[in-house]
Amino acid sequence: MKFVTGGGMRIDFLITHEDEARIEQIGGNALYAAVGAALWAEEVFLWARLGANYPSRWLAQLAGSGINGNGLVRLPEEQDHRTFFAYLPDGRRDDTNPAAHFARIGQPLPPLLQDYIHSTPGQDDPHRYEPLALRSADWPAEWTAVDAVHLSPLALATQLNLPPRLRNQGVRQITVDPGERYMIPERRAYIRQMMPHIDAFLPSRMEISSLFGTGAGVQETAVTLAGWGAPLVVIKDGANGVYFYAKDEGRLRHLPPYHDPDDRRVIDVTGAGDSFCGGFMVGLARTGDPLQAAQYGAVSASLVIEGYGALYALTRRGETIARLAEMEQKR
Secondary structure, three states: OEEEEEEOOEEEEEEOOOOOEEEEEEEOHHHHHHHHHHOOOOEEEEEEEEOOOOOHHHHHHHHOOOOEEEEEEEOOOOOOOEEEEEEOOOOOEEOOOHHHHHHHOOOOOOHHHOOOOOOOOOOOOOOOOOOOOOOHHHOOOOOOOOOEEEEOOOOHHHHHHHHHHHHHOOOOEEEEOOOHHHOOHHHHHHHHHHHHHOOEEOOEHHHHHHHHOOOOOHHHHHHHHHHOOOOEEEEEOHHHOEEEEEOOOOEEEEEOOOOOOOOOOOOOOOOHHHHHHHHHHHHHHHHOOHHHHHHHHHHHHHHHOOOOOOOHHHHHHHHHHHHHHHHHOOO
16 A cells, blocks of 8 residues: 655754753654654655755655655755744643743754744645645656545645545545644634545644634534544544544544553654654554554554654564554553
């Protein structure tokens, strides 16, 4: 089976829960999703736009990882690939004001972040494609018989317009992880427009609260989103695991994460949600069972968060089956 993860390739700057700074790491939601998928499948393709300044050494590193990069679109101009985020003691993640966060841990602001605001400007605009936003013309002509595509958080314009075009390309399964900037009440009409064209919608609990209000429950929001047209709604809730609602079953189910609370093996949760989505995509395409798909995703995330960097988990492919068996015990 052939799988594609579309989204961003980034240069990550982060401050961990332990107040450790990690500077200029290979990252991006498309890459983490691809890693999550590649833990289970051999034919995984990356689909993203890159500026002329994207580090060539990382592309060479990617070529040796087993993930196919022939869907990467190299633009002639330099682009801003920076992503910053800091994990806070209360569990939240903040992607703004890096100067304040570096001051908090007693370190100088890296020069490359001097003018940084955030990594998703304009992504809530349904009519505008930012330079690194995928568009239908970026789909490689040689890509045929693609079984599943996962769209990681991207511009609203991209996630609105790509699913119908992917169907026309014969893609049988389309999953979408929404961009947090457009998960707001003012964009509900556009989200509803997207839903009938996809097979699964995978927002985070935080994004659900942003869209429906902090008092909205998981059950009612999942039912609402499914009513807008998505057959399957999966709500990622970090250390609490995931909730999933299949319209044909009509019930909400919960899967806890692989790790128990305070498990010392958890090192860095960057990319957990994206890698979950990649594993989920493969599991759903292979089994057609939302629960098994969620277990695939949970295993992918569990391996990613036990080390630093997007490609770390690929060194531990041999552990997936044993961990899947452990997840079966959590049903």
